[in-house]
Amino acid sequence: MKAIDIRGLEKTYKGGVKALNGINLSVEEGDFFALLGPNGAGKSTTIGIICSLVNKTAGNINVFQYDAEKQEVEAKSCIGLVPQEFNFNQFETLYQIVINQAGYYGVPRNIAKQRAEKYLKQLELWDRRNARSRELSGGMKRRLMIARALMHEPKILILDEPTAGVDIEVRRSMWKFLKDINQQGITIILTTHYLEEAEMLCRNIAIIDKGTIVENTSMKALLSTL
Numbered sequence: 001m002k003a004i005d006i007r008g009l010e011k012t013y014k015g016g017v018k019a020l021n022g023i024n025l026s027v028e029e030g031d032f033f034a035l036l037g038p039n040g041a042g043k044s045t046t047i048g049i050i051c052s053l054v055n056k057t058a059g060n061i062n063v064f065q066y067d068a069e070k071q072e073v074e075a076k077s078c079i080g081l082v083p084q085e086f087n088f089n090q091f092e093t094l095y096q097i098v099i100n101q102a103g104y105y106g107v108p109r110n111i112a113k114q115r116a117e118k119y120l121k122q123l124e125l126w127d128r129r130n131a132r133s134r135e136l137s138g139g140m141k142r143r144l145m146i147a148r149a150l151m152h153e154p155k156i157l158i159l160d161e162p163t164a165g166v167d168i169e170v171r172r173s174m175w176k177f178l179k180d181i182n183q184q185g186i187t188i189i190l191t192t193h194y195l196e197e198a199e200m201l202c203r204n205i206a207i208i209d210k211g212t213i214v215e216n217t218s219m220k221a222l223l224s225t226l
């Protein structure tokens with residue numbers, strides 16, 4: 001089954017910047033997929049539209065069997081998003097941040113507590129659960145964003161430049177974590193401008209440039225052409 005299916009997606013921002021020129025893209029369930037491209041290519045715009053955070057100009061997106069526009073709530077519940085920008089409530093503890101996220105999705109409180117412990121432990125944040133996000137390093141904040149995105153146990157995890165500004169040690173442990181959860185069945189889509197990152201992790205890849213998909217292939221096939 002397709003986890004994401006994008007047909008003819010176009011985006012022109014107010015002011016006239018044409019960010020996407022009719023892209024077609026699909027990601028199979030269980031895949032580890034990279035959307036690779038230089039800054040300004042349209043990666044964040046694509047993700048923003050998939051997650052219903054940015055309005056499209058034209059085209060269609062399906063998230064599993066749901067139309068992302070007509071069945072927005074169902075489509076969104078399939079997705080956990082790790083955005084590029086940190087956007088935590090400064091007054092909440094790490095524990096409260098993840099628990100509250102589960103609350104937005106209607107996860108019962110006893111289950112939310114179990115998941116908070118599970119994901120904060122897996123992401124090596126459990127010892128810091130009573131800290132506030134401003135006290136965390138960049139790498140810890142990034143891991144907290146991942147824990148938060150998993151609290152409603154989405155079928156797809158989407159990460160926008162997940163290791164930007166993260167040191168090599170943390171990057172490696174994040175890569176391992178992402179590989180592990182992918183092996184457990186979650187579909188992962190990430191954007192990156194590092195070919196190396198895509199190479200380390202991904203089975204399939206699309207390259208986007210100036211709002212157009214210029215390549216869409218397996219990582220293996222791409223590497224054999226270099």
Ligand code: ADP
Pocket residue numbers: 013014015017018019037038039040041042043044045046
């Ligand atoms: P990427 O994530 O690949 O760096 P983006 O999707 O952020 O690319 O941007 C694609 C294009 O759209 C760029 O030319 C960018 O300047 C433009 N853009 C992005 N967001 C906005 C916005 N809110 N308003 C106007 N133009 C935007």
Ligand code: ADP
Pocket residue numbers: 095096099109129130
């Ligand atoms: P409630 O009775 O409303 O479910 P709890 O007893 O779960 O409240 O939690 C009270 C406060 O302690 C909340 O701010 C919650 O976020 C925090 N809290 C609860 N369990 C833990 C935990 N295991 N680690 C850290 N903070 C916790």
